[in-house]
Every structure is written in C-alpha cells, then in structure tokens.
Amino acid sequence: MTPSEIERVQTYLRKLFGTERIKIVPPPRQGLSIEIAVNDETIGTVHKDVDDGEVSYSLHLTVLEEDLPAPRPAPVKPAIGPSGRR
Known part of the structure; x- marks a missing residue:
C-alpha cells in the first residue's frame, strides 16, 4: 500500500x-x-486486494485469549422439586 492509501484507510x-x-x-x-x-x-x-480492477482493503483482527476478561461464572439454576415447583 502506498502512503496515500494508508492515510486514506486510516x-x-x-x-x-x-x-x-x-x-x-x-x-x-x-x-x-x-x-x-x-x-x-x-x-x-491490513491487506489490499485488487480483483478485476476493483480495489478493497481487508482487516484481520487478532484477539489473544490472554487479553480477554475472565469468563463469567455460569448462572446457578434453582432446583425444581418433585411437584414441579421451585
């Protein structure tokens, strides 16, 4: 990509x-x-693609697992008794 293309995409x-x-x-x-x-x-x-004279730019984003917040604990469901009530 040229400096002009980089500036325009940015x-x-x-x-x-x-x-x-x-x-x-x-x-x-x-x-x-x-x-x-x-x-x-x-x-x-960022990647540039030229196909049949048409120009496009694609982004490939990388998310590292170590950068993610800790997972939320699964909600605890109340037990259902034999009568079908909680």
Missing part, C-alpha cells in the same frame, strides 16, 4: 469507529505486513 477507520486512536502502521521494510494499532497496541493487519 482516516476512514477513524471516522467509522469515531476515534483518533486508530493508527495504520507501515512496515519497516517492504514485504512485511501493514499493521493496525489502537493506542499503540497492534490489533491486526
């Missing part, structure tokens, strides 16, 4: 998600992935 994503914290990070050298970051934390990559 501008679009910032407007779409309503935040200036999104940043598209060009690779340090050609051939490496273009990264998308929020608050300087890389959350995925």
Whole structure:
C-alpha cells in the first residue's frame, strides 16, 4: 500500500469507529505486513486486494485469549422439586 492509501484507510477507520486512536502502521521494510494499532497496541493487519480492477482493503483482527476478561461464572439454576415447583 502506498502512503496515500494508508492515510486514506486510516482516516476512514477513524471516522467509522469515531476515534483518533486508530493508527495504520507501515512496515519497516517492504514485504512485511501493514499493521493496525489502537493506542499503540497492534490489533491486526491490513491487506489490499485488487480483483478485476476493483480495489478493497481487508482487516484481520487478532484477539489473544490472554487479553480477554475472565469468563463469567455460569448462572446457578434453582432446583425444581418433585411437584414441579421451585
């Protein structure tokens, strides 16, 4: 992707998600992935696709399990007695 494309995609994503914290990070050298970051934390990559003259950009977001909040415990269901009442 060119610097102009990176800027345009970044501008679009910032407007779409309503935040200036999104940043598209060009690779340090050609051939490496273009990264998308929020608050300087890389959350995925951006890819350009050209098919039959049409250009599109796709985002691949990566969520690490270790970054997720702890799972909520399953709710305890009250036991139902023989009469069908709780």
